[in-house]
Amino acid sequence: MEGVNRMHPYLSIEGIARHYGSRTVFRDLWFGVERGEFVCLIGHSGCGKTTILNILAGLESPDEGALVMDGREITGPSLDRAVIFQSHALYPWLTARENVGFALRSRHPSWSKAEIDDRAQAALELVGLKDAALQKPRELSGGMKQRVGIARALSLKPAMLLMDEPFSALDALTRGTLQDEVVSLVGGGRQTAFMITHDVDEAILLADRILLMTNGPEARLAEIIINPLPRPRDRANLHRQPGYYALRNHIVDFLVTRSRLLAGTRPDGWTGRNVPAISTFDTPHSLEIISP
Protein backbone atom coordinates (compact mmCIF):
# COMPACT_ATOMS: atom_id res chain seq x y z
CA MET A 1 0.00 0.00 0.00
CA GLU A 2 1.13 3.47 -0.69
CA GLY A 3 -0.36 6.82 0.18
CA VAL A 4 -2.28 8.37 -2.67
CA ASN A 5 -1.68 11.91 -1.61
CA ARG A 6 1.36 13.30 -3.29
CA MET A 7 2.17 16.94 -2.89
CA HIS A 8 0.61 18.34 -6.03
CA PRO A 9 -1.36 16.11 -8.33
CA TYR A 10 -2.33 17.75 -11.64
CA LEU A 11 -5.97 17.66 -10.64
CA SER A 12 -6.68 17.53 -6.96
CA ILE A 13 -10.11 16.84 -5.48
CA GLU A 14 -10.04 18.03 -1.89
CA GLY A 15 -12.74 16.92 0.50
CA ILE A 16 -15.79 17.51 -1.70
CA ALA A 17 -19.30 16.59 -0.56
CA ARG A 18 -22.84 16.67 -1.86
CA HIS A 19 -25.90 16.95 0.37
CA TYR A 20 -29.54 17.01 -0.55
CA GLY A 21 -31.19 18.49 2.49
CA SER A 22 -30.23 16.25 5.40
CA ARG A 23 -29.21 13.39 3.09
CA THR A 24 -25.52 13.13 2.26
CA VAL A 25 -24.78 11.48 -1.08
CA PHE A 26 -21.03 11.49 -0.54
CA ARG A 27 -18.59 13.43 1.57
CA ASP A 28 -14.95 13.74 2.45
CA LEU A 29 -13.94 12.71 -1.05
CA TRP A 30 -10.27 13.19 -1.83
CA PHE A 31 -8.28 12.03 -4.82
CA GLY A 32 -5.88 13.24 -7.45
CA VAL A 33 -5.30 12.72 -11.13
CA GLU A 34 -1.76 12.96 -12.42
CA ARG A 35 -0.84 14.51 -15.75
CA GLY A 36 -1.27 11.95 -18.52
CA GLU A 37 -3.07 9.55 -16.22
CA PHE A 38 -6.34 7.75 -17.00
CA VAL A 39 -8.51 7.38 -13.91
CA CYS A 40 -11.80 5.47 -13.77
CA LEU A 41 -14.39 5.73 -11.05
CA ILE A 42 -16.64 2.72 -10.50
CA GLY A 43 -19.68 2.56 -8.28
CA HIS A 44 -23.33 1.66 -8.31
CA SER A 45 -25.94 4.23 -9.23
CA GLY A 46 -26.83 6.46 -6.32
CA CYS A 47 -23.26 6.94 -5.11
CA GLY A 48 -23.11 10.33 -6.84
CA LYS A 49 -20.87 9.36 -9.79
CA THR A 50 -22.47 11.74 -12.27
CA THR A 51 -22.48 14.51 -9.66
CA ILE A 52 -18.74 13.99 -9.15
CA LEU A 53 -18.14 14.25 -12.90
CA ASN A 54 -20.31 17.35 -13.15
CA ILE A 55 -18.34 18.91 -10.32
CA LEU A 56 -15.08 18.11 -12.11
CA ALA A 57 -16.54 19.65 -15.26
CA GLY A 58 -17.51 22.76 -13.31
CA LEU A 59 -21.18 22.30 -14.15
CA GLU A 60 -22.02 21.91 -10.47
CA SER A 61 -20.32 23.18 -7.34
CA PRO A 62 -19.55 20.90 -4.41
CA ASP A 63 -21.34 21.65 -1.14
CA GLU A 64 -18.01 21.31 0.67
CA GLY A 65 -14.40 21.15 -0.38
CA ALA A 66 -12.62 22.37 -3.46
CA LEU A 67 -10.95 21.29 -6.68
CA VAL A 68 -7.58 22.45 -7.82
CA MET A 69 -6.24 21.89 -11.30
CA ASP A 70 -2.72 22.82 -12.22
CA GLY A 71 -2.51 25.07 -9.19
CA ARG A 72 -5.77 26.92 -9.81
CA GLU A 73 -9.12 26.39 -8.21
CA ILE A 74 -11.91 25.15 -10.46
CA THR A 75 -14.84 27.53 -10.20
CA GLY A 76 -16.75 26.80 -13.38
CA PRO A 77 -16.71 25.01 -16.72
CA SER A 78 -13.69 25.39 -18.95
CA LEU A 79 -12.63 24.50 -22.47
CA ASP A 80 -9.66 22.80 -20.85
CA ARG A 81 -11.92 20.16 -19.35
CA ALA A 82 -13.82 18.65 -22.28
CA VAL A 83 -16.79 16.44 -21.48
CA ILE A 84 -18.02 13.39 -23.38
CA PHE A 85 -21.62 13.06 -22.28
CA GLN A 86 -23.41 9.77 -21.71
CA SER A 87 -26.21 10.80 -24.07
CA HIS A 88 -23.79 12.19 -26.70
CA ALA A 89 -25.59 15.59 -26.39
CA LEU A 90 -25.18 16.58 -30.02
CA TYR A 91 -27.24 19.43 -31.41
CA PRO A 92 -29.77 17.74 -33.71
CA TRP A 93 -30.11 20.79 -35.97
CA LEU A 94 -26.41 20.75 -36.84
CA THR A 95 -24.52 18.25 -38.99
CA ALA A 96 -21.78 16.13 -37.46
CA ARG A 97 -19.16 18.54 -38.80
CA GLU A 98 -21.05 21.59 -37.55
CA ASN A 99 -21.34 20.00 -34.11
CA VAL A 100 -17.56 19.63 -33.94
CA GLY A 101 -17.17 23.06 -35.54
CA PHE A 102 -19.32 24.60 -32.84
CA ALA A 103 -16.80 23.46 -30.24
CA LEU A 104 -13.82 24.51 -32.37
CA ARG A 105 -15.33 27.96 -32.83
CA SER A 106 -15.43 28.34 -29.06
CA ARG A 107 -11.78 27.37 -28.79
CA HIS A 108 -10.62 29.45 -31.76
CA PRO A 109 -12.93 32.45 -32.26
CA SER A 110 -10.58 34.01 -34.81
CA TRP A 111 -10.43 31.08 -37.22
CA SER A 112 -12.09 31.36 -40.61
CA LYS A 113 -15.08 29.19 -41.45
CA ALA A 114 -12.98 27.17 -43.89
CA GLU A 115 -10.37 26.52 -41.24
CA ILE A 116 -13.02 25.41 -38.74
CA ASP A 117 -14.54 23.10 -41.35
CA ASP A 118 -11.15 21.58 -42.18
CA ARG A 119 -10.25 20.94 -38.56
CA ALA A 120 -13.70 19.56 -37.80
CA GLN A 121 -13.43 17.25 -40.78
CA ALA A 122 -10.01 16.10 -39.59
CA ALA A 123 -11.36 15.45 -36.11
CA LEU A 124 -14.16 13.34 -37.57
CA GLU A 125 -11.74 11.38 -39.74
CA LEU A 126 -9.74 10.57 -36.62
CA VAL A 127 -12.77 8.71 -35.22
CA GLY A 128 -13.60 7.06 -38.53
CA LEU A 129 -16.47 9.32 -39.58
CA LYS A 130 -14.99 10.72 -42.77
CA ASP A 131 -18.13 10.10 -44.80
CA ALA A 132 -20.67 11.08 -42.18
CA ALA A 133 -19.50 14.67 -41.74
CA LEU A 134 -22.49 16.23 -43.47
CA GLN A 135 -25.10 14.06 -41.80
CA LYS A 136 -27.40 15.15 -39.01
CA PRO A 137 -27.30 13.20 -35.74
CA ARG A 138 -30.63 11.50 -36.46
CA GLU A 139 -29.06 9.89 -39.54
CA LEU A 140 -26.25 8.40 -37.44
CA SER A 141 -26.29 5.25 -35.34
CA GLY A 142 -25.79 5.43 -31.58
CA GLY A 143 -22.13 4.51 -31.90
CA MET A 144 -21.53 7.08 -34.62
CA LYS A 145 -23.19 9.79 -32.55
CA GLN A 146 -20.92 8.97 -29.64
CA ARG A 147 -17.93 9.12 -32.01
CA VAL A 148 -18.98 12.64 -32.98
CA GLY A 149 -19.12 13.44 -29.27
CA ILE A 150 -15.60 12.05 -28.86
CA ALA A 151 -14.38 14.02 -31.89
CA ARG A 152 -15.93 17.17 -30.50
CA ALA A 153 -14.20 16.75 -27.15
CA LEU A 154 -10.81 15.75 -28.59
CA SER A 155 -10.83 18.56 -31.18
CA LEU A 156 -10.51 20.99 -28.28
CA LYS A 157 -7.18 19.40 -27.34
CA PRO A 158 -8.28 19.67 -23.72
CA ALA A 159 -5.94 19.46 -20.78
CA MET A 160 -8.36 16.96 -19.29
CA LEU A 161 -10.99 14.69 -20.78
CA LEU A 162 -14.04 13.89 -18.66
CA MET A 163 -16.31 10.99 -19.63
CA ASP A 164 -19.65 10.15 -18.05
CA GLU A 165 -20.36 6.49 -18.88
CA PRO A 166 -19.83 7.33 -22.53
CA PHE A 167 -20.50 3.84 -23.86
CA SER A 168 -23.24 2.63 -21.52
CA ALA A 169 -26.04 3.33 -24.00
CA LEU A 170 -24.36 1.32 -26.78
CA ASP A 171 -24.62 -2.36 -27.66
CA ALA A 172 -21.74 -4.59 -26.59
CA LEU A 173 -20.15 -4.85 -30.03
CA THR A 174 -20.14 -1.11 -30.69
CA ARG A 175 -18.97 -0.47 -27.15
CA GLY A 176 -15.96 -2.73 -27.68
CA THR A 177 -14.96 -1.01 -30.90
CA LEU A 178 -15.24 2.41 -29.32
CA GLN A 179 -13.24 1.30 -26.29
CA ASP A 180 -10.45 0.22 -28.64
CA GLU A 181 -10.52 3.60 -30.29
CA VAL A 182 -10.40 5.42 -26.99
CA VAL A 183 -7.39 3.29 -26.08
CA SER A 184 -5.62 4.33 -29.27
CA LEU A 185 -6.67 8.00 -29.10
CA VAL A 186 -6.37 8.64 -25.41
CA GLY A 187 -4.39 5.85 -23.81
CA GLY A 188 -0.65 5.70 -23.32
CA GLY A 189 -0.17 8.80 -21.25
CA ARG A 190 -0.92 11.35 -23.91
CA GLN A 191 -4.20 12.53 -22.51
CA THR A 192 -5.22 13.11 -18.92
CA ALA A 193 -8.65 11.57 -18.52
CA PHE A 194 -11.26 10.83 -15.90
CA MET A 195 -14.08 8.44 -16.64
CA ILE A 196 -17.20 7.30 -14.81
CA THR A 197 -18.22 3.74 -15.58
CA HIS A 198 -19.90 0.69 -14.16
CA ASP A 199 -18.24 -1.66 -16.65
CA VAL A 200 -15.39 -3.53 -14.94
CA ASP A 201 -13.67 -4.63 -18.16
CA GLU A 202 -13.84 -1.12 -19.54
CA ALA A 203 -12.12 0.20 -16.44
CA ILE A 204 -9.41 -2.49 -16.56
CA LEU A 205 -8.79 -1.83 -20.23
CA LEU A 206 -8.56 1.94 -19.98
CA ALA A 207 -7.53 2.98 -16.51
CA ASP A 208 -4.20 3.46 -14.80
CA ARG A 209 -6.05 3.72 -11.53
CA ILE A 210 -9.57 2.65 -10.62
CA LEU A 211 -11.44 4.35 -7.81
CA LEU A 212 -14.00 2.15 -6.07
CA MET A 213 -16.92 3.87 -4.36
CA THR A 214 -19.25 2.34 -1.79
CA ASN A 215 -22.99 2.58 -2.29
CA GLY A 216 -24.78 5.77 -1.31
CA PRO A 217 -26.00 7.49 0.73
CA GLU A 218 -22.87 8.53 2.62
CA ALA A 219 -20.86 7.04 -0.22
CA ARG A 220 -17.10 7.14 0.15
CA LEU A 221 -14.02 6.14 -1.72
CA ALA A 222 -13.23 2.67 -0.36
CA GLU A 223 -10.18 1.65 -2.36
CA ILE A 224 -7.92 2.84 -5.10
CA ILE A 225 -6.84 0.09 -7.48
CA ILE A 226 -3.53 0.57 -9.21
CA ASN A 227 -3.93 -1.30 -12.46
CA PRO A 228 -0.95 -3.67 -12.75
CA LEU A 229 -1.61 -4.73 -16.34
CA PRO A 230 1.05 -3.38 -18.69
CA ARG A 231 0.34 -1.05 -21.59
CA PRO A 232 -0.31 -1.12 -24.43
CA ARG A 233 -3.44 -3.11 -23.63
CA ASP A 234 -5.46 -4.92 -26.20
CA ARG A 235 -9.09 -5.75 -25.58
CA ALA A 236 -8.86 -9.03 -27.48
CA ASN A 237 -5.97 -10.36 -25.39
CA LEU A 238 -6.50 -8.56 -22.12
CA HIS A 239 -8.07 -11.58 -20.42
CA ARG A 240 -4.95 -13.66 -21.22
CA GLN A 241 -2.71 -11.28 -19.30
CA PRO A 242 -1.36 -12.73 -16.06
CA GLY A 243 -3.09 -11.11 -13.13
CA TYR A 244 -6.15 -10.13 -15.15
CA TYR A 245 -8.58 -12.46 -13.37
CA ALA A 246 -7.29 -11.66 -9.91
CA LEU A 247 -7.79 -7.99 -10.64
CA ARG A 248 -11.19 -8.49 -12.22
CA ASN A 249 -12.39 -10.73 -9.39
CA HIS A 250 -11.27 -8.20 -6.86
CA ILE A 251 -13.31 -5.44 -8.50
CA VAL A 252 -16.34 -7.63 -9.13
CA ASP A 253 -16.28 -8.79 -5.52
CA PHE A 254 -16.20 -5.20 -4.47
CA LEU A 255 -19.15 -4.29 -6.64
CA VAL A 256 -21.21 -7.34 -5.71
CA THR A 257 -20.66 -7.45 -1.97
CA ARG A 258 -18.27 -5.02 -0.37
CA SER A 259 -19.71 -1.88 -1.96
CA ARG A 260 -22.90 -2.76 -0.13
CA LEU A 261 -21.35 -4.02 3.11
CA LEU A 262 -19.14 -0.99 3.40
CA ALA A 263 -21.94 1.46 2.59
CA GLY A 264 -22.37 4.08 5.24
CA THR A 265 -19.57 2.64 7.39
CA ARG A 266 -16.43 4.46 8.31
CA PRO A 267 -13.82 2.27 10.00
CA ASP A 268 -11.96 3.65 13.00
CA GLY A 269 -9.18 5.93 11.94
CA TRP A 270 -10.47 6.11 8.38
CA THR A 271 -10.11 9.42 6.67
CA GLY A 272 -10.98 10.40 3.16
CA ARG A 273 -7.39 11.58 2.69
CA ASN A 274 -5.90 8.17 3.26
CA VAL A 275 -7.76 5.68 1.12
CA PRO A 276 -5.97 2.33 0.78
CA ALA A 277 -4.32 1.87 -2.59
CA ILE A 278 -4.03 -1.72 -3.78
CA SER A 279 -1.80 -3.01 -6.52
CA THR A 280 -1.53 -6.76 -5.84
CA PHE A 281 -4.51 -9.03 -5.98
CA ASP A 282 -3.33 -12.45 -4.86
CA THR A 283 -5.57 -12.61 -1.82
CA PRO A 284 -9.13 -13.58 -2.64
CA HIS A 285 -10.77 -10.79 -0.67
CA SER A 286 -14.22 -12.15 -1.35
CA LEU A 287 -13.68 -15.24 0.82
CA GLU A 288 -12.71 -13.23 3.87
CA ILE A 289 -15.64 -10.92 3.56
CA ILE A 290 -18.41 -13.29 2.61
CA SER A 291 -17.75 -16.02 5.19
CA PRO A 292 -19.84 -15.09 8.22
Added chain:
Amino acid sequence: MMQGRHPNWAAPILSAVILVLFLAAWQLAVHDTSPTAGMDPEYAKLMGAAANTGKSAIPTPWDVAVKLWEAVRHPFYDHGPNDKGLGIQLGYSLLRVLLGFGLAAIVAIPAGFLIGMSPLAGAALNPFIQVLKPVSPLAWMPLALYTIKDSNISAIFVIFICAIWPMLMNTAFGVAGVRREWLNVARTLEVSAWRRAIHVILPAAAPTIFTGMRISIGIAWLVIVAAEMLVGGTGIGYFVWNQWNNLSLADIMLGILLIGLVGMALDRLLGLAASAVTWRE
Protein backbone atom coordinates in the same frame (compact mmCIF):
# COMPACT_ATOMS: atom_id res chain seq x y z
CA MET B 1 -60.15 -2.42 -47.01
CA MET B 2 -57.81 -2.58 -44.08
CA GLN B 3 -58.04 0.24 -41.62
CA GLY B 4 -55.52 3.04 -42.07
CA ARG B 5 -54.42 1.86 -45.51
CA HIS B 6 -55.83 3.51 -48.59
CA PRO B 7 -54.43 4.54 -51.97
CA ASN B 8 -53.22 8.10 -52.40
CA TRP B 9 -56.04 9.15 -54.65
CA ALA B 10 -58.83 7.95 -52.36
CA ALA B 11 -58.99 11.04 -50.15
CA PRO B 12 -59.10 13.64 -52.99
CA ILE B 13 -61.77 11.65 -54.81
CA LEU B 14 -63.81 11.39 -51.64
CA SER B 15 -63.38 15.14 -51.04
CA ALA B 16 -64.67 15.84 -54.56
CA VAL B 17 -67.66 13.57 -53.98
CA ILE B 18 -68.46 15.35 -50.72
CA LEU B 19 -68.20 18.71 -52.50
CA VAL B 20 -70.54 17.62 -55.26
CA LEU B 21 -73.04 16.24 -52.75
CA PHE B 22 -72.86 19.45 -50.76
CA LEU B 23 -73.41 21.64 -53.83
CA ALA B 24 -76.29 19.44 -54.96
CA ALA B 25 -77.95 19.61 -51.56
CA TRP B 26 -77.47 23.37 -51.52
CA GLN B 27 -78.97 23.67 -55.01
CA LEU B 28 -81.95 21.54 -54.05
CA ALA B 29 -82.53 23.40 -50.81
CA VAL B 30 -82.72 26.86 -52.38
CA HIS B 31 -84.07 25.87 -55.78
CA ASP B 32 -87.84 25.80 -55.35
CA THR B 33 -89.22 27.49 -52.29
CA SER B 34 -92.69 28.86 -52.39
CA PRO B 35 -92.63 32.66 -52.60
CA THR B 36 -94.31 35.08 -50.26
CA ALA B 37 -96.78 32.61 -48.84
CA GLY B 38 -96.58 32.70 -45.10
CA MET B 39 -93.98 35.44 -45.16
CA ASP B 40 -94.32 38.42 -42.94
CA PRO B 41 -95.48 41.24 -45.28
CA GLU B 42 -92.92 43.62 -43.85
CA TYR B 43 -90.16 41.10 -44.47
CA ALA B 44 -91.51 40.41 -47.98
CA LYS B 45 -91.28 44.10 -48.72
CA LEU B 46 -87.76 44.15 -47.36
CA MET B 47 -86.78 41.24 -49.53
CA GLY B 48 -88.10 43.09 -52.59
CA ALA B 49 -87.71 41.29 -55.88
CA ALA B 50 -86.44 38.14 -54.25
CA ALA B 51 -89.73 37.69 -52.41
CA ASN B 52 -91.94 38.31 -55.43
CA THR B 53 -90.18 36.33 -58.14
CA GLY B 54 -90.63 33.12 -56.21
CA LYS B 55 -86.92 32.72 -55.90
CA SER B 56 -85.24 32.02 -52.59
CA ALA B 57 -83.18 34.86 -51.18
CA ILE B 58 -80.40 32.35 -50.63
CA PRO B 59 -78.29 32.28 -53.78
CA THR B 60 -77.61 29.08 -55.64
CA PRO B 61 -74.09 27.72 -55.93
CA TRP B 62 -74.14 28.97 -59.49
CA ASP B 63 -74.82 32.56 -58.33
CA VAL B 64 -71.82 32.38 -56.04
CA ALA B 65 -69.69 30.89 -58.80
CA VAL B 66 -70.62 33.78 -61.10
CA LYS B 67 -69.64 36.25 -58.38
CA LEU B 68 -66.40 34.41 -57.86
CA TRP B 69 -65.62 34.52 -61.55
CA GLU B 70 -66.27 38.27 -61.62
CA ALA B 71 -64.04 38.75 -58.60
CA VAL B 72 -61.28 36.72 -60.19
CA ARG B 73 -61.54 38.65 -63.47
CA HIS B 74 -61.53 42.10 -61.82
CA PRO B 75 -59.85 41.76 -58.46
CA PHE B 76 -58.44 45.28 -58.15
CA TYR B 77 -61.05 47.74 -59.42
CA ASP B 78 -61.91 50.70 -57.24
CA HIS B 79 -65.28 52.40 -57.69
CA GLY B 80 -65.34 54.47 -54.54
CA PRO B 81 -65.49 53.56 -50.84
CA ASN B 82 -68.34 51.03 -51.11
CA ASP B 83 -67.30 49.23 -54.25
CA LYS B 84 -63.78 47.92 -54.41
CA GLY B 85 -62.40 44.76 -55.96
CA LEU B 86 -62.03 41.78 -53.62
CA GLY B 87 -58.28 41.74 -54.26
CA ILE B 88 -58.05 45.23 -52.77
CA GLN B 89 -60.21 44.28 -49.79
CA LEU B 90 -58.19 41.15 -49.06
CA GLY B 91 -55.01 43.18 -49.52
CA TYR B 92 -56.08 45.64 -46.82
CA SER B 93 -56.95 42.82 -44.45
CA LEU B 94 -53.69 41.01 -45.10
CA LEU B 95 -51.70 44.20 -44.63
CA ARG B 96 -53.34 44.83 -41.26
CA VAL B 97 -52.82 41.24 -40.16
CA LEU B 98 -49.19 41.17 -41.24
CA LEU B 99 -48.44 44.51 -39.54
CA GLY B 100 -50.16 43.53 -36.30
CA PHE B 101 -48.67 40.05 -36.39
CA GLY B 102 -45.19 41.32 -37.23
CA LEU B 103 -45.23 43.83 -34.37
CA ALA B 104 -46.50 41.15 -32.04
CA ALA B 105 -43.66 38.83 -33.08
CA ILE B 106 -41.08 41.58 -32.52
CA VAL B 107 -42.36 42.05 -28.98
CA ALA B 108 -43.40 38.50 -28.07
CA ILE B 109 -40.35 36.51 -29.14
CA PRO B 110 -37.70 38.52 -27.22
CA ALA B 111 -40.08 38.86 -24.25
CA GLY B 112 -40.78 35.14 -24.36
CA PHE B 113 -37.03 34.53 -24.41
CA LEU B 114 -36.57 36.54 -21.22
CA ILE B 115 -39.49 34.85 -19.51
CA GLY B 116 -38.27 31.44 -20.57
CA MET B 117 -34.72 32.05 -19.40
CA SER B 118 -35.64 33.66 -16.10
CA PRO B 119 -38.03 31.66 -13.92
CA LEU B 120 -38.38 34.77 -11.74
CA ALA B 121 -39.51 36.97 -14.64
CA GLY B 122 -41.83 34.19 -15.74
CA ALA B 123 -43.43 33.84 -12.33
CA ALA B 124 -43.72 37.63 -11.91
CA LEU B 125 -45.35 38.22 -15.30
CA ASN B 126 -47.52 35.12 -15.23
CA PRO B 127 -50.55 36.66 -13.44
CA PHE B 128 -50.68 39.51 -15.95
CA ILE B 129 -50.45 37.15 -18.90
CA GLN B 130 -53.10 34.88 -17.44
CA VAL B 131 -55.53 37.81 -17.03
CA LEU B 132 -54.85 39.47 -20.37
CA LYS B 133 -54.70 36.33 -22.50
CA PRO B 134 -58.39 35.35 -22.29
CA VAL B 135 -59.65 38.89 -23.04
CA SER B 136 -61.39 38.96 -26.39
CA PRO B 137 -59.29 41.16 -28.63
CA LEU B 138 -62.40 43.07 -29.67
CA ALA B 139 -62.87 44.22 -26.09
CA TRP B 140 -59.76 46.33 -26.61
CA MET B 141 -61.34 48.06 -29.58
CA PRO B 142 -63.11 50.94 -27.77
CA LEU B 143 -60.03 51.66 -25.73
CA ALA B 144 -57.89 51.56 -28.85
CA LEU B 145 -60.24 53.81 -30.77
CA TYR B 146 -60.28 56.33 -27.91
CA THR B 147 -56.54 56.42 -27.34
CA ILE B 148 -55.25 55.88 -30.87
CA LYS B 149 -58.19 57.63 -32.62
CA ASP B 150 -57.19 56.32 -36.04
CA SER B 151 -59.48 53.36 -36.81
CA ASN B 152 -56.95 51.73 -39.09
CA ILE B 153 -54.22 51.70 -36.47
CA SER B 154 -56.77 50.55 -33.89
CA ALA B 155 -57.50 47.50 -36.03
CA ILE B 156 -53.77 46.78 -36.25
CA PHE B 157 -53.48 47.19 -32.49
CA VAL B 158 -56.26 44.67 -31.96
CA ILE B 159 -54.43 42.19 -34.17
CA PHE B 160 -51.25 42.90 -32.25
CA ILE B 161 -52.86 42.28 -28.90
CA CYS B 162 -54.48 39.01 -29.96
CA ALA B 163 -51.44 37.67 -31.79
CA ILE B 164 -49.00 38.34 -28.99
CA TRP B 165 -50.11 35.74 -26.42
CA PRO B 166 -49.62 32.44 -28.23
CA MET B 167 -46.20 33.58 -29.46
CA LEU B 168 -45.20 34.79 -26.01
CA MET B 169 -46.34 31.63 -24.25
CA ASN B 170 -44.83 29.26 -26.79
CA THR B 171 -41.52 31.09 -26.94
CA ALA B 172 -41.26 31.09 -23.15
CA PHE B 173 -42.24 27.41 -23.06
CA GLY B 174 -39.80 26.46 -25.79
CA VAL B 175 -36.92 28.41 -24.26
CA ALA B 176 -37.56 27.07 -20.77
CA GLY B 177 -37.68 23.55 -22.16
CA VAL B 178 -34.31 23.52 -23.91
CA ARG B 179 -32.64 20.31 -22.82
CA ARG B 180 -30.22 20.72 -19.94
CA GLU B 181 -27.54 18.65 -21.66
CA TRP B 182 -27.51 21.03 -24.64
CA LEU B 183 -27.01 23.95 -22.29
CA ASN B 184 -24.35 21.99 -20.43
CA VAL B 185 -22.46 21.42 -23.68
CA ALA B 186 -22.53 25.17 -24.28
CA ARG B 187 -21.35 25.80 -20.72
CA THR B 188 -18.41 23.40 -20.96
CA LEU B 189 -17.47 25.15 -24.20
CA GLU B 190 -17.55 28.52 -22.44
CA VAL B 191 -20.03 29.83 -25.01
CA SER B 192 -21.02 33.47 -24.48
CA ALA B 193 -24.58 34.29 -23.45
CA TRP B 194 -25.34 35.86 -26.81
CA ARG B 195 -23.96 32.97 -28.84
CA ARG B 196 -25.80 30.52 -26.60
CA ALA B 197 -29.08 32.36 -27.18
CA ILE B 198 -28.67 32.53 -30.97
CA HIS B 199 -26.98 29.22 -31.70
CA VAL B 200 -28.33 26.90 -29.03
CA ILE B 201 -31.55 28.15 -27.47
CA LEU B 202 -33.10 29.70 -30.57
CA PRO B 203 -32.70 26.64 -32.82
CA ALA B 204 -33.69 24.33 -29.99
CA ALA B 205 -36.88 26.31 -29.31
CA ALA B 206 -37.64 27.21 -32.94
CA PRO B 207 -40.21 24.45 -33.55
CA THR B 208 -42.18 25.51 -30.46
CA ILE B 209 -41.88 29.19 -31.37
CA PHE B 210 -43.21 28.52 -34.85
CA THR B 211 -46.12 26.56 -33.45
CA GLY B 212 -46.99 29.69 -31.46
CA MET B 213 -46.67 31.84 -34.58
CA ARG B 214 -48.98 29.52 -36.45
CA ILE B 215 -51.62 29.73 -33.73
CA SER B 216 -51.20 33.52 -33.66
CA ILE B 217 -51.68 34.06 -37.37
CA GLY B 218 -54.81 31.90 -37.26
CA ILE B 219 -56.27 33.98 -34.45
CA ALA B 220 -55.23 37.22 -36.18
CA TRP B 221 -57.06 36.19 -39.33
CA LEU B 222 -60.16 35.30 -37.31
CA VAL B 223 -60.09 38.61 -35.50
CA ILE B 224 -59.41 40.89 -38.47
CA VAL B 225 -62.80 40.08 -40.01
CA ALA B 226 -64.63 41.06 -36.83
CA ALA B 227 -62.43 44.11 -36.32
CA GLU B 228 -63.07 45.37 -39.84
CA MET B 229 -66.80 44.91 -39.40
CA LEU B 230 -66.48 47.31 -36.46
CA VAL B 231 -64.09 49.89 -37.84
CA GLY B 232 -65.37 49.78 -41.41
CA GLY B 233 -63.88 51.44 -44.45
CA THR B 234 -61.84 48.71 -46.09
CA GLY B 235 -60.97 45.07 -45.75
CA ILE B 236 -62.66 41.72 -46.25
CA GLY B 237 -64.55 42.01 -42.94
CA TYR B 238 -65.95 45.35 -44.01
CA PHE B 239 -66.83 43.84 -47.40
CA VAL B 240 -68.91 41.10 -45.78
CA TRP B 241 -70.66 43.59 -43.54
CA ASN B 242 -71.29 45.95 -46.45
CA GLN B 243 -72.81 43.13 -48.50
CA TRP B 244 -75.09 42.33 -45.58
CA ASN B 245 -76.30 45.92 -45.77
CA ASN B 246 -76.76 45.40 -49.51
CA LEU B 247 -78.56 42.10 -48.80
CA SER B 248 -76.28 40.46 -51.31
CA LEU B 249 -75.98 37.00 -49.82
CA ALA B 250 -74.02 35.70 -52.79
CA ASP B 251 -71.27 38.24 -52.08
CA ILE B 252 -71.33 37.29 -48.40
CA MET B 253 -70.83 33.66 -49.30
CA LEU B 254 -68.06 34.61 -51.66
CA GLY B 255 -66.48 36.59 -48.84
CA ILE B 256 -66.73 33.59 -46.50
CA LEU B 257 -65.13 31.36 -49.09
CA LEU B 258 -62.24 33.75 -49.64
CA ILE B 259 -61.68 34.27 -45.92
CA GLY B 260 -61.39 30.52 -45.57
CA LEU B 261 -59.02 30.16 -48.49
CA VAL B 262 -56.71 32.96 -47.38
CA GLY B 263 -56.71 31.68 -43.81
CA MET B 264 -55.71 28.25 -45.07
CA ALA B 265 -52.93 29.76 -47.18
CA LEU B 266 -51.54 31.71 -44.20
CA ASP B 267 -51.56 28.57 -42.08
CA ARG B 268 -49.83 26.58 -44.80
CA LEU B 269 -47.14 29.23 -45.22
CA LEU B 270 -46.27 29.18 -41.54
CA GLY B 271 -46.50 25.41 -41.55
CA LEU B 272 -43.87 25.31 -44.29
CA ALA B 273 -41.66 27.76 -42.42
CA ALA B 274 -42.04 25.67 -39.26
CA SER B 275 -41.05 22.45 -40.97
CA ALA B 276 -37.95 24.20 -42.32
CA VAL B 277 -36.67 24.90 -38.79
CA THR B 278 -37.92 21.73 -37.14
CA TRP B 279 -35.19 19.27 -36.23
CA ARG B 280 -35.77 15.66 -35.49
CA GLU B 281 -33.71 13.29 -33.45
